Amino acid sequence: MTERPRVHDLLRQKGSRKWLQLHVDNGEEAAAAVEAGIVILSCEADVTLDMVRAAAPSAFVSTGMAHGSVASPDEAVREGFSLLRRGADSIYCSHSPRFIEAMAREAIPVTGHVGLVPNKAAWTGYRAVGRTPEEAARVLREVKDLENAGAATIEVEVVPVRLAAHITATTPMLTMGMGCGTACDTQYLFSCDVLGTHTGHYPRHAKRYDDFVALMAEVQTRRVMAFRAWADDVASGTYPEVTHQVDMSDDAFERALDLTRSF
CATH class of the missing domain: 1.20.5 (Single alpha-helices involved in coiled-coils or other helix-helix interfaces)
Structure with a gap:
C-alpha cells in the first residue's frame, strides 16, 4: 500500500503538480476514487469519515467541520483533534479566522474557504464571487486573513479564473479549486455531480460522467x-x-x- 500523503507532501509539490480532488459520500466512492488515481478526498465528519478512511487508507482526507458545530476556538481545537484521531488529514472549517488560528496554533492542518461559501451564501447568494473590483479585493483580503491565521490549504470556489490564478501564485497555501478553470493547485468536484446521482440543480462548473439516477x-x-x-x-x-x-x-x-x- 502506498503511504498516504500529508500536508507537508502536498505543500512541497505546490507549483509543480496539479492534484485531482473529489468529495465522496461513502466508502465505495472513496475506494473507486483511489483506484482511479485520485488521492485527495474530502467528506463529511459524520460516519462518512470512518467509512472513507477504512476504504481509502492511502488517500489524503479532508473532512468538514460542520458550520456551527463549535461555538468557540477552544471547541474547534477539541473537535479538530477528535477528527484527526478518526483519520482525517486536514480539517475543513468555514468559521472565522480566529477558529482556524486556534487550531493551527496546535498544529492541526486546516482548510479555509473563499469565494462561494455555501455556509455563508445568505450574504452572497449562490453565485460567482469576486467579479467586481471591490468584491475581488474582499476575496483577496479573506485569503490573506486565512493565510495569517495559519491555514494550510484553502478552497477557492467559483471565483474568476484570473483571480484564482493570482491567489494560487501569491499564497503559500495549497489552493483547492472548484469552478476556477485550471488555475488552482487541485481540480475539485463532488462525486454526486460527476456520477449524476440526483435530479436537482447541477452547478455550471460540474460535468456529469454517468447517470446514476437512471x-x-x-x-x-x-x-x-x-x-x-x-x-x-x-x-x-x-x-x-x-x-x-x-x-x-x-x-x-x-x-x-x-x-x-x-x-
Missing part, C-alpha cells in the same frame, strides 16, 4: 421484478424446491420422537 431506477425496477418472481413461485408451489431444503432419515426422525417420550 442506473438506480433500473436497479429498483429489477428489485421489484425479483421480489415479484419469488412471490409468484411461492404462490404456485415452485419454491421451495427439494434443493432448497434439508431433510433427515426416517430412523433419525423416529429416534428423535423416542427421545421425547419422557417429556
